Amino acid sequence: MAFDSDVLAKSFTANASAQNVNNNNSRLKGVLISPDATDAGSIVFKNGGTTVFTVNVQGGGSDFSLGIPEQGVRFASNLNVTVTICSCTVFYTG
Secondary structure (H helix, E strand, O other), X not given: OOOOOOOEEEEEOOEEEEEEEEOOOEEEEEEEEEEOOOOXXXXXXXXXXXXXXXXXXXXXXXXXXXXXXXXXXXXXXXEEEEEEOEEEEEEEEO
């Protein structure tokens, strides 16, 4: 069995601007999300400046994980996240 690559992790807190995860070709493998105690938030995943998808986070919930199957989601130029009213840890390769 061959291994894909080393899985790396970076944690982010709420910040309304884009935060860099990795500048190279990357694959998003999963994310651990910690909601705010009361307010709803979101995490926007971008390939460079283009939004790939958004995770809406309900406030007042427990931590939860979002696993990406198979090879993960490919980000060809760079992987950025914009985290609003929550925090997260991003798991990726690249």
